[in-house]
Amino acid sequence: MSETLRVREMACFALHSAARAVTGYYRPLLDRLGLTYPQFLILVALWEADGRTVTALGEELDLDSGTVSPLLKRLEAAGLVERRREAADERVVTVHLTEDGKALEKDGCEIPGTIAAASDMTVEEILALRDQINRFTESIRKNTN
Amino acid sequence: MSETLRVREMACFALHSAARAVTGYYRPLLDRLGLTYPQFLILVALWEADGRTVTALGEELDLDSGTVSPLLKRLEAAGLVERRREAADERVVTVHLTEDGKALEKDGCEIPGTIAAASDMTVEEILALRDQINRFTESIRKNTN
DNA sequence: CACGATTAAGTTGTGCACAACCTATATGTG
């Protein structure tokens, strides 16, 4: 570290900037599917396991209900998911893919794999970087008040 | 890669999640200074070189005028910076720290250094991770339409 | 069974990111 703080030398800025670069890379690809990046993540979670509760989706994506609820509202308005309040526990809402929502999987699941090529890194390097970032994140969350 | 796409296996999600974890870590520290994380980044850039133009700040932080302008407006309202339209070229606005803005450097510049400790990593490991992320970002930006 | 505590989801308000657009000033070419 230097005595003067420089934006470009800050690890936190590198992360911040990288995350925005990735959503920028995804944007034109997802535009074709009519999706934003967070909406895409919700669909990925549902393609893996349909019928999750709102809370479960929030846990999977590290998001609270204040973010997930409006996201789901927009996905429902787009006809990609359906929300059902459960009879067994009326507090719970489960989220289900519509046929249109299911149909997007074929094109959608191709997109993340293109990141490796676009980053001029091998798949192995990307996965190693991912694991390192995940270890970092876990520690940071543990040490956040 | 697996046949089923999983949120937790996606490198892009790892980045997305890490960036939010970092701003979450910063939040309580910056709250004491009355700053948000993007506002803090603007101040860091100005502590390094005061009197930058709006465009120069945007380039430093990879942000366009639609993001920087309102950010500066809030910082000005908080009394931390001042905007001056230049006589030499009236299109240009330079941004200058007020005394209050300068006074925040002492406390502010301590914060980023605490990330290493909070991440249970050495400074060297953090810097290596930062460099790897920056290489990744550069490639991604180069290969974004 | 009653009632306070907890839980699930949603709402409201603020700030950031970004596309699209606008205005004013400056520049360059004929």
Added chain:
DNA sequence: CACATATAGGTTGTGCACAACTTAATCGTG
């Protein structure tokens, strides 16, 4: 010099992130 073009900064509108709060349903303990 005139006029098309480029540039700097700002505005508007949409969506996400998140804190704080609300509402409704459920749970747990006496």
